Structures are given as C-alpha cells and as structure tokens.
C-alpha cells in the first residue's frame with residue numbers, strides 16, 4: 001500500500017523534465033503514507049536512462065522491447081497495466097503531455113481506476129486522492145476528489161513541481177520481461193515530422209512583441225510589427241493566431257510551439273493559458289497588456305497594463321518612433 | 326464513411342471577469358455567452374470535409390442541457406446530417422467518465438467508421454472523454470490530431486507532440502481521433518443557416534434509452550467530484566501601470582530601456 005509509480009517520459013534518448021518533477025512529488029506522496037517510489041521506464045535500449053533514474057526512486061522497473069522504442073499508447077498500455085496489476089501501486093503519475101494525454105484515459109478505464117488529469121497539486125485525504133486543477137483556461141482553480149479506490153491515476157501539468165533533486169536515493173534497477181507477446185498493430189508509428197525551418201528565429205530574439213486572440217483582426221498585426229521593428233524586436237504569437245493562419249507556426253510560443261528567452265516579452269491580448277506561459281519561463285521581463293484584470297497572464301508578468309491594447313499600442317509606437325528619429 | 330462527432334456547449338470566458346457562485350461549486354454563468362467548444366468546431370469541420378471528399382454521413386451528438394440543441398443546430402448548419410441530444414436531467418453533473426459512458430451507450434448501436442471529438446473542452450479541460458470512449462468501444466484512438474487522410478480502411482494521421490514536432494501514424498478504422506485546433510479553417514455559419522436547421526430533427530435519448538440506470542450517470546456515476554472552485558492564489562503580482570495611454574507609454578519606455586531594450 002502507498003506505493004507510487006511514476007512513468008518516465010522520454011523522447012529520442014532523453015528523459016523529459018516532467019519525469020523528475022513527478023518523481024519529486026511522488027517521493028513526497030510516498031513519505032506521507034509510507035510506500036515506495038518506483039520509476040517506470042519503458043523503451044528500447046534505454047539502460048542509460050535507467051541509470052539516470054536510480055538516484056531518484058526506490059526502484060526502477062525497466063521493460064525493454066523494440067515495440068516500446070517510440071511512444072505508442074497501445075503497447076505502453078499493455079505493459080503498464082501488466083505491471084500495475086502485479087505490483088498494485090496506490091498511485092500512478094503520468095505527465096499531462098502529448099504522451100500522457102494519449103495514454104492515461106484508456107489505461108484508467110482498463111484498470112477501473114479513477115483518473116484526475118492536468119493536476120497542479122495532489123494530496124492524500126482519508127477518503128482518497130484529492131487534487132487541484134485549473135479550469136476555464138487557468139482563470140479558476142478547482143479542488144476535486146476521486147471516488148474511493150485501491151488505485152488512482154493522475155496526470156501532472158508540466159512545471160507544477162520542482163525538478164531539482166532533494167535527497168539522492170539509491171534505487172536498484174529491476175528488469176522485467178516484456179509482456180508483449182505479439183505485434184500490436186492497430187496504430188502504427190510511421191515517422192516523426194520536424195517543425196519547418198524558421199525564417200525568423202524567435203528563440204534567438206532579445207525583444208519579442210507577442211499577439212494573442214485579443215488582436216482581433218489579421219490587419220491589426222501590421223501595427224504590432226511596426227512597434228516590434230521600432231524596438232528592434234520580432235513579432236510572435238499565441239496558438240489561435242497560428243490556427244487562423246495569420247502568422248506562420250514558427251512564430252508560435254508555447255508547449256506546442258517555441259520556447260523563447262528574450263530580455264523583454266510584451267504580451268498583447270494573450271490570456272496566459274499554461275500552454276502559452278510554459279514557453280516564456282525563460283523571459284527576462286514580461287509586460288502584459290490585457291483588458292481583463294483577472295487574465296492569468298498577470299500572475300506571470302512583471303508589469304501589467306489593464307487596458308485596451310488598441311488605445312495603448314498606437315501611442316507607444318509613436319513615442320518609440322519619435323525617440324528613434 | 327459514417328462519422329460521429331461529439332460536441333459540447335461551453336461558456337465563452339476568455340474576456341469575462343468571472344465570478345464564483347455562493348456555493349463555490351461553479352462560476353456565475355447567467356450572463357455568459359455560450360457556443361460550441363472551440364476544439365469541437367474544428368472536429369465538426371473535419372468531419373464535414375471528409376464527407377464532402379469521399380461521401381458518407383455526419384452525426385453530431387452532445388450531452389448537455391436543453392440549450393445544447395442550439396449547438397446541434399449549428400452542427401446541422403455546418404453540414405451534419407443528423408443530431409442526437411442526451412439531455413436527461415439525470416445526466417447533468419456527469420464527469421468525463423460518466424459522460425463517455427453515456428456517449429458510448431448512444432454510439433455503440435450506430436453505424437460508424439470514424440468518431441471525432443475535440444482534444445479537450447475549454448471549460449473543465451479534462452481531455453479525457455475521447456480516450457475513455459475509444460476504450461469502451463474497443464477501437465483504436467489517436468489524440469491531438471492535426472491531419473487526417475482516409476485511405477480506404479486505413480487512416481494516415483498526424484499527431485502533435487511538443488515544440489513543433491509531430492508524428493505520423495497509420496490507424497485501422499473504425500477509430501476515434503481527438504482533433505486539435507488549427508487542423509482546418511472552420512466554415513462560417515450564419516444565423517440564417519442555424520435558423521434553417523430548426524426544421525431538422527434532433528433525436529433525444531433518455532437514460533433508459535441508453536440502457537443505463539440513474540446511478541451509473543450524473544454525479545453518482547462519476548469518478549471525480551468537484552469540491553469547490555476558487556480564484557487562483559496570486560503567486561506573483563505584476564506591477565500594474567496606470568494612467569492614460571501617454572503616461573503608460575512613457576513608463577513602458579523607461580522599463581524597456583532599463584531592462585535592456587535599445588531605443
């Protein structure tokens with residue numbers, strides 16, 4: 001009882017940061033109820049990753065199979081449910097990432113476990129698992145609890161817990177024979193498709209003026225481009241702007257776009273959803289203009305202006321241009 | 326190709342200063358504008374495009390209150406042939422699991438080659454219904470799909486990973502895909518079009534039609550219970566710059582210079 005499984009997430013030979021965040025959180029959760037922390041590593045020829053995980057868990061369970069080489073929810077689900085049915089952990093943590101979102105709901109149904117997704121905090125209550133998560137694009141928090149069960153699944157939002165190592169553990173690696181008997185073939189991986197090569201590399205920019213849905217119309221981007229030019233910066237954007245094809249994908253900031261690290265990031269009409277904000281963690285100074293005083297962007301910004309961007313930007317642009325000439 | 330699309334009616338909240346109800350169980354919704362969930366709109370468009378390309382039918386299905394008929398009429402106006410509503414009061418308060426169970430009961434008797442849902446709903450953002458539904462139906466699924474190419478009994482799809490990376494997969498049909506925004510450009514739907522759709526029948530299914538008991542759905546059938554909602558604690562407070570646009574701009578210029586901008 002009380003054991004926690006953390007599914008190690010890796011892509012192209014490297015462990016992803018969320019793995020360490022979950023291991024840290026998982027360790028705390030085992031300490032609360034007296035269980036052991038297991039890092040679960042599925043892959044092919046990944047013993048170097050198992051070595052890396054040793055210091056982070058009481059035990060590393062390693063399953064090696066060519067079918068596990070690239071993440072695919074089908075073989076992953078077969079192997080994980082096999083491990084979980086045998087070892088009966090109380091909690092399984094999976095990243096709320098593209099991988100985790102593809103896997104967790106199906107696995108929960110197969111196991112008959114309650115699943116809480118996109119958690120930013122987790123705790124044990126006498127009646128079971130309780131979590132905090134965000135709703136309405138991060139504007140509201142919700143406290144939720146799962147029904148009583150022997151086991152729980154939770155997916156964890158990236159960046160919710162520290163990835164810095166506290167105590168170094170000395171976990172041993174246990175290699176488990178792959179339970180995959182035959183080839184699972186309903187969903188076949190063909191290839192990775194890389195992002196197109198960028199004409200403008202926003203990841204190297206020192207000043208970024210980013211627009212979100214609040215920009216309203218495609219024509220309005222010209223005004224922002226002029227401001228960016230005057231400041232010697234580049235224009236970037238949130239996802240809806242790319243979805244509408246107003247700017248190319250290479251300009252998108254966030255989890256499914258680029259991670260940027262400018263000295264100054266000016267967010268115009270961007271609400272501050274976590275998928276966007278994850279891309280600007282490395283920015284020096286963040287300035288946000290948004291007419292909604294409760295927009296989540298204000299809790300990551302250093303400076304905020306609660307106003308209509310169309311009132312502020314033309315004046316700001318004029319002043320910058322006047323200074324330059 | 327027979328396609329079923331699961332859609333949800335949600336409040337538009339991005340630009341609204343939200344308030345919380347006294348009982349702390351929900352936000353105050355009475356003055357909010359509702360529309361189809363953004364992700365579902367892309368899923369609907371994708372279904373209609375596939376139908377236009379290779380023929381077939383599109384059925385839109387929703388679980389929600391009576392008002393959700395409006396969302397279904399919007400889907401019919403977009404090009405859906407049929408619509409089903411699960412609006413039994415006993416279904417209200419269902420979590421993702423109970424919702425998927427009800428949808429499963431409604432869908433399993435239908436003919437389908439493809440089921441589409443949005444990646445997630447913009448209100449509670451669980452991103453679970455698609456996966457649960459596929460598991461219950463026993464069909465393969467792919468989440469966060471950004472491209473669909475039907476090739477007979479197979480579909481070649483692109484799925485979004487992170488940082489701009491995507492993967493290409495081949496999947497046997499029938500299958501379920503959760504659709505990511507940006508996969509297409511959803512068509513404009515006029516008020517006139519929605520009005521015209523009033524004439525089309527919307528099939529209503531009650532809990533007993535779904536062969537479920539009231540204990541299996543709604544809050545009772547849910548795995549997750551909402552205890553309370555609250556405003557996120559302010560971890561870091563931005564320094565708010567006040568004044569008229571000119572004063573604000575002056576202050577911004579100072580900050581930009583101080584923080585390393587060269588003007």
Ligand SMILES: Cc1cc2nc3c(=O)[nH]c(=O)nc-3n(C[C@H](O)[C@H](O)[C@H](O)COP(=O)(O)OP(=O)(O)OC[C@H]3O[C@@H](n4cnc5c(N)ncnc54)[C@H](O)[C@@H]3O)c2cc1C
Nearest residue numbers: 212213214238239254255256257269270271276291309339
């Ligand atoms: C798997 C997945 C991956 C994703 N990846 C990304 C990603 O990489 N990057 C990303 O950005 N998003 C991503 N998203 C989408 C994300 O969840 C949000 O939907 C998106 O970031 C919202 O963009 P926005 O802030 O521009 O729009 P909205 O949330 O609609 O916000 C618009 C804001 O503009 C303000 N506004 C409107 N008019 C004005 C005005 N005149 N003046 C001032 N302010 C105004 C409003 O108050 C509001 O806050 C992803 C989602 C999923 C599910």
